[in-house]
Amino acid sequence: MTRTLGVLTGARYRGLPVTVVGTDRGPLLAIAAYATPHELAIAAVAVKRRGGQRVFSVAGAAQWTPDVGAAAVSAAALREARDVAELGAGPAAR
Numbered sequence: 764m765t766r767t768l769g770v771l772t773g774a775r776y777r778g779l780p781v782t783v784v785g786t787d788r789g790p791l792l793a794i795a796a797y798a799t800p801h802e803l804a805i806a807a808v809a810v811k812r813r814g815g816q817r818v819f820s821v822a823g824a825a826q827w828t829p830d831v832g833a834a835a836v837s838a839a840a841l842r843e844a845r846d847v848a849e850l851g852a853g854p855a856a857r
């Protein structure tokens with residue numbers, strides 16, 4: 764049976780809350796401002812089993828974590844870094 768996952772985390776991207784959504788059978792998405800007109804997918808999150816426990820890793824990150832909230836923090840940080848690299852300015856400068 765496939766279960767839907769939706770976890771509102773403490774992570775923030777540009778001040779917006781990050782929610783991780785998906786199913787337990789596939790990759791997840793980290794979404795800023797989920798279920799609002801401003802929602803934005805900020806990263807894909809891989810899921811695998813290691814030692815009977817689910818672990819998560821954000822696309823572009825080297826480490827795996829057993830905590831989906833930590834994965835969301837990593838997703839937000841990686842997206843912010845990419846924004847700065849592409850746009851040459853942080854959110855405060857916009």
